[in-house]
Structure formats: C-alpha cells, structure tokens
Amino acid sequence: MAETRRLSTLDIFNEFPGVCESVYLNTAAEGLFMRSHGAALQRYAELKQMGARGRDGCLAIEWRARELAATLLGVDPQNIAFLASTSRGLDVAIKSIGWREGDNIVLPESEFPTTAFAAVHLSRIGVERRIVPSHDGRIRLDELARWVDRRTRLVAVSP
Numbered sequence: 001m002a003e004t005r006r007l008s009t010l011d012i013f014n015e016f017p018g019v020c021e022s023v024y025l026n027t028a029a030e031g032l033f034m035r036s037h038g039a040a041l042q043r044y045a046e047l048k049q050m051g052a053r054g055r056d057g058c059l060a061i062e063w064r065a066r067e068l069a070a071t072l073l074g075v076d077p078q079n080i081a082f083l084a085s086t087s088r089g090l091d092v093a094i095k096s097i098g099w100r101e102g103d104n105i106v107l108p109e110s111e112f113p114t115t116a117f118a119a120v121h122l123s124r125i126g127v128e129r130r131i132v133p134s135h136d137g138r139i140r141l142d143e144l145a146r147w148v149d150r151r152t153r154l155v156a157v158s159p
Contacts, residue, residue, distance in 0.1 A: 087114035090156070094118045097153050101126030106147045107156040108132045108139045115156050127153075 007015070015034040018024050024032055044061060047054035063077070070077040083089045091114065094105075105119050109131050119129045130147045132139050139157070148155060 087112070090115050091118045094122075094154065094156070099125055099127050099153060102128075103151050103153045104128040104130050104149070105154045105156065106130045106132060106144065106152055108134055108144070110134045110137060110139070111156060112158045115158065119156070 016032050018032040047057040066077040066080040069080045099122060107119060132144050132147050
C-alpha cells in the first residue's frame with residue numbers, strides 16, 4: 001500500500017475553495033469538493049473516455065480508494081463498498097434484512113425522509129413501522145427503548 005502524505009491544517013483549508021469567504025455547514029447533500037477532487041475526476045473522466053481500454057485504470061483507482069478507506073476503518077479492503085449516498089446505503093441495509101410478517105422497525109418521527117420512506121414499503125410484507133415521537137426535535141433513549149420488543153429487527157436513528 002502506498003504511503004499517504006499528511007496534510008497540515010492550512011493545506012486542508014486551502015483544499016476547500018468554498019470556505020475561503022464563508023463558513024459552510026451544508027454537508028448533508030452539498031458537501032464541498034476539494035481541489036484534488038477536481039483533478040481526480042478529470043483523471044477518471046479521461047479513463048472513462050477510453051471505454052473498455054480504461055477499465056483497468058478505473059478499477060485501480062477504485063481499489064486504491066478501498067485500501068485507504070479500509071486503513072482508516074481498520075478493515076479488509078474487500079469489505080468496503082461504495083454507494084451513491086448515505087440514503088442509498090441505508091436503503092440497501094434495510095432491504096438486506098430478512099424481514100418476516102410481524103416484524104417491526106422502530107424510528108423517530110424526525111428520521112431522515114428517505115429512511116422513513118424505505119420503512120413504509122415494508123408494510124407491504126406485514127412489517128410494522130413504529131414511530132417514536134420527538135420532543136422539541138429530540139428523542140429520549142428510554143422512550144425509544146419502550147418501542148422495541150422481541151420482533152424488532154431494526155432501530156434506525158440518524159444523528
């Protein structure tokens with residue numbers, strides 16, 4: 001595995017042109033690109049323009065990204081998957097459970113809409129959605145726990 005160069009705080013700040021004139025907090029759907037992302041996308045586009053001849057280069061880039069993520073998380077690179085978004089990842093996780101009629105999923109009323117939407121579809125197979133009420137936008141753990149029972153297969157709570 002190739003060694004990764006450590007960036008200073010100033011290097012990191014300079015990598016995000018979108019923060020030079022303001023404080024940027026909208027990272028849910030509009031996270032800022034780093035300058036290096038532009039260069040990486042350009043290289044990827046060049047490989048994609050080559051069609052099948054560029055495939056090995058694209059796979060090498062993907063594998064390197066898996067290695068870096070695996071190092072960060074302390075896992076094997078083969079256990080790293082890339083999805084288009086957190087919402088897509090949660091959707092995949094919800095759908096990967098072997099749901100049975102009579103099971104239930106517990107989530108707060110303030111849950112992110114795409115997660116709540118995925119849970120709606122479970123009712124088609126007889127899975128109950130249990131919605132935990134929030135108080136001033138917050139849920140209490142003891143109240144959350146009251147909604148969980150032996151048929152609860154998943155508790156989905158976003159920060």
